[in-house]
Amino acid sequence: MSKLRILVLTSSTGGGHDARAEAFAEWCFELYRHQVDVRIEQMLEKSSWVARLGVNLYNWIQKKSPWMHKAFYAVVEGLSLINGRTVTLGRGYYLDVLRTYRPHLVFSVHDCLNRGYFQLARAVLGEGPAGRGGSGGRVRTATYCGEFSGGWGYSINWIEPTVDRYFSRTATANDYAVKKGIPRERTRVRGRLMRPREHHEVLMHDEREHFLSHQLGLRPGLFTVFLATGGNGANNHLALLPTLLRHASRCQVILICGRNREAYNTLIHWRANHPELRCHIEGYTDVMHLLLQVSDCVVTRGGTTTCAQALDHGCPIIFNAFGGIMPQEELTWKFFHNGAASPRIENAGDFEALIDHWMREPAAYRAVRDRFRAARYTEDPTLLIDELVALANEVCQAELTRYPWAEPPLSAARPGATAEALHQG
DSSP: OOOEEEEEEEOOSSSHHHHHHHHHHHHHHHHHGGGEEEEEEEHHHHHOHHHHHHHHHHHHHHHHOGGGHHHHHHHHTTHHHHTSSSOOTTHHHHHHHHHHHOOSEEEEOSGGGSTTHHHHHHHHHOOOOSSSSOOOTTOEEEEEEOOSSOSTTSOGGGOOTTOSEEEESSHHHHHHHHHTTOOGGGEEEOOOOOOHHHHHOOOOHHHHHHIIIIISOOOTTSEEEEEOOOTTOOOOHHHHHHHHHHTTTTEEEEEEOTTOHHHHHHHHHHHHTOTTSEEEEESSOSOHHHHHHTOSEEEEOSOHHHHHHHHHTTOOEEEEOTTOOOHHHHHHHHHHHHHHOOOEESSHHHHHHHHHHHHHOHHHHHHHHHHHHHTOOOOOTHHHHHHHHHHHHHHHOOOOOOOOOOOOOGGGSSOOOOOHHHHTO
């Protein structure tokens, strides 16, 4: 039996691109088992030392000096000229992957891995018919863009007009992609690309209380603030904790540190010296979706994956703008500010004023929570996977058996935290 092969192009600039690549691979196995072979390649890092340096610089800027990214972003946009029609940096490695793996679909989840990459795949694996767009031949191409909106920060490198299928997270972002050159008939809006377990593991009220008390050592009924970070561990946790300490009788906190071991060690020490504030501390976590379900709000930068998870689980976002907002984060902030009036903090004083206000006037928090949850949308997450597999199968022509998947009931899909004292005023 022919095995359908899909090559996924990603890079570890932040954690969102890799998270979407991994989610896609897990979904393919969930629905098609061994009939679909998914190969994930961190193409920038593995193909070129220059690109690898750029990835490391990006992550350093995000962690240390977000304001610097405006200049860095402008430089990266120049890749649209370098990779206009073919791949320049890392060409040899990419060619080797194409020739040895021979994918039926090249699927990009990263802005810098579209232009040139699709054209080179067609040149190696078989050209399609002449004319604008549509690969034809022996390979198909697709892009999943995780941006929430368009404008400054939406990289031109996402836009490769010859792509066979272009998936956007929101209708707003989709309209912008069309404006920049993607033919509308090849676009789709598909917002939910998260791991299968995040859809399966939806906690009911009693389960949330049990998770808080037995897994996290926290107390149901207290207002739970989640101080989050991306995989590289950029955070401002220590600057925010004094505010929560002043409200220790009504608040508790969940903190994650990503892969930042220094931050983890510092916070463990801080907790030992402030026993009055209930704290749960983790390094890198694999249960983000559960932590969001038991939290009343999350403080995070504008990373698309965390914000998408927060929206899906109904956990209001406080946007962390310490040190400025990176251009890509600006797209996320704009979407949630316009659509849900999400608050933004630029320093510890902003956070203090916001939490003090919510503690004094619980109705103000409830209004923020209700607006945020009203922005949530529902969607069958398997639709995107089926469309991509079908696109690849236009080339492979395999007889696939699709395994069924049942979405959790709607009543279980709208979890809320359990800080009754604050919610009831």
